[in-house]
Amino acid sequence: MVAAADLEAAERVVAELREACAARLDEVAAAMEAEMRAGLREEGGSKIKMIVSFVDNLPTGNEEGVFYALDLGGTNFRVLRVQLAGKDRRVAKRDSKEVSIPPHLMSGNASELFGFIASALAKYVAAAGEGDGRQRELGFTFSFPVRQTSIASGTLIKWTKAFSVDDAVGEDVVAELQTAMEKQGVDMRVAALINDTVGTLAAGRYNDEDVVVGVILGTGSNAAYVEEASAIPKLKLEGGELPKSGNMVINTEWGNFYSPCLPITEYDQALDEESLNPGEQIFEKLVSGMYLGEIVRRVLLKIASQSSILGDVSHTNLKTRFSLRTPDISAMHHDGTPDLRVVAEKLADNLRVRDTSLDTRKMVVEICDIVTGRSARLAAAGIVGILRKIGRAAPGDERRSVVAIDGGLFEHYAEFRKRLEATLVELLGEEASRLVEVKLTKDGSGLGAALIAAAHSQY
Ligand code: ADP
Ligand code: MG
Numbered sequence: 001m002v003a004a005a006d007l008e009a010a011e012r013v014v015a016e017l018r019e020a021c022a023a024r025l026d027e028v029a030a031a032m033e034a035e036m037r038a039g040l041r042e043e044g045g046s047k048i049k050m051i052v053s054f055v056d057n058l059p060t061g062n063e064e065g066v067f068y069a070l071d072l073g074g075t076n077f078r079v080l081r082v083q084l085a086g087k088d089r090r091v092a093k094r095d096s097k098e099v100s101i102p103p104h105l106m107s108g109n110a111s112e113l114f115g116f117i118a119s120a121l122a123k124y125v126a127a128a129g130e131g132d133g134r135q136r137e138l139g140f141t142f143s144f145p146v147r148q149t150s151i152a153s154g155t156l157i158k159w160t161k162a163f164s165v166d167d168a169v170g171e172d173v174v175a176e177l178q179t180a181m182e183k184q185g186v187d188m189r190v191a192a193l194i195n196d197t198v199g200t201l202a203a204g205r206y207n208d209e210d211v212v213v214g215v216i217l218g219t220g221s222n223a224a225y226v227e228e229a230s231a232i233p234k235l236k237l238e239g240g241e242l243p244k245s246g247n248m249v250i251n252t253e254w255g256n257f258y259s260p261c262l263p264i265t266e267y268d269q270a271l272d273e274e275s276l277n278p279g280e281q282i283f284e285k286l287v288s289g290m291y292l293g294e295i296v297r298r299v300l301l302k303i304a305s306q307s308s309i310l311g312d313v314s315h316t317n318l319k320t321r322f323s324l325r326t327p328d329i330s331a332m333h334h335d336g337t338p339d340l341r342v343v344a345e346k347l348a349d350n351l352r353v354r355d356t357s358l359d360t361r362k363m364v365v366e367i368c369d370i371v372t373g374r375s376a377r378l379a380a381a382g383i384v385g386i387l388r389k390i391g392r393a394a395p396g397d398e399r400r401s402v403v404a405i406d407g408g409l410f411e412h413y414a415e416f417r418k419r420l421e422a423t424l425v426e427l428l429g430e431e432a433s434r435l436v437e438v439k440l441t442k443d444g445s446g447l448g449a450a451l452i453a454a455a456h457s458q459y
Helices: 004-021 025-041 110-128 173-183 196-207 266-273 282-287 289-306 326-333 341-351 358-389 408-412 414-428 444-455
Strands: 064-072 076-085 091-100 136-142 146-150 153-156 188-194 211-217 221-228 247-251 401-406 436-440
Touching: 004 289, 004 358, 025 358, 025 414, 064 110, 064 444, 076 110, 076 444, 091 110, 091 444, 110 173, 136 173, 136 196, 136 444, 153 173, 173 188, 188 196, 188 444, 196 211, 196 221, 196 247, 196 401, 196 444, 211 358, 211 408, 221 282, 221 358, 266 282, 266 289, 282 289, 282 358, 289 326, 289 358, 289 408, 326 341, 326 358, 326 408, 326 414, 341 358, 358 414, 401 408, 408 414, 414 436
Parallel strands: 064 136, 136 188, 211 401, 401 436
Antiparallel strands: 064 076, 076 091, 146 153, 211 221, 221 247
């Protein structure tokens, strides 16, 4: 039997967690808006980079023709071909192929990596049988930090994830790709270099002209939105002219947002210190799918150190980093069985925590709820910060504002999605939030890139 005092000690940890995770969301939204303004004012003006994407036209739906996309950002990369057929017929044809990148190329040299990519593209184009001799255009989704210099050029700032191709750092990744394509005899023009957030915004806009924000809530988190070019003091385009559309898509890189009003707990601090990028991507570490399971694990470890309700720590995996993943906490959070069987299973399989009482399992669900609730609420506050920045959903605004969202966290974690939507209503008010919609928008990094290539076509 677990002593009552034991359960109480655990409950205290949970109560403290709940308190530490509570945030003044209005302050968070205001801080996000203020940081956005600072980042737009000058290069380095804020921790959020507010990168000018040079995308000044989003797809309208009228695009026609065959366009390609390359999506590089994980272990697999993808080649995609779409045939766009205008307003009524839209995407008439769509085909893609996933290719895994041999691990040795991820830490080799640039010419080998881009050579591999170009040869995969060459094979794919050959199979598609482009016989009309027309030069095709391609959108390149490259989900690594890039210093963008035009719609179709940008230098790699640093690799992340599993990549470390040193001689590519500081180089223009489009030039590298274009050179490799020429060597492979692929006659194609790279029309746009984008990241997945900008692609999500474009894919969303293609299907709904009221989409003004694109958000990624997956392994990482980021947002892009449509800004007025005249509201970007740091924007200096060649010739000093503003884009004809008057608009410019900004890739906020909000994952690196920081403000003293963020509800950061002892668990977050420890997670950050032990991470690969301490001090960086603080907002992302509170919000994104890569970290939520890990935060819950850290809370459970603390409980195990203060009570015996999870058994003897040394017999468990509670000390193993990332032994609990976000899909696991999602499964536990949604457990509808009366005796919380899924929770018992996940605790046993992932953490080797067995023979828990029903009360203990309920407590685990509550911890998932607190951690995921905080994430969803912060993401909603970030979205509200962006909407306020562009004067949307303000009293009297009668425009519809749609937020296109992609990523496994938003797509698969129903409680997360519910909380995010409820928080938007809470922050914007019943009235204004009626005109705000969030929409799952998949494949921004594929279709979105092809669409941006089409919207910036030179033919
Ligand atoms: P990426 O962000 O790497 O491009 P995805 O958009 O597919 O890829 O998101 C994957 C992330 O989504 C995972 O790292 C995980 O955190 C989260 N995720 C995936 N499945 C689930 C799930 N069932 N419940 C909650 N989160 C999930
Ligand atoms: Mg993705």
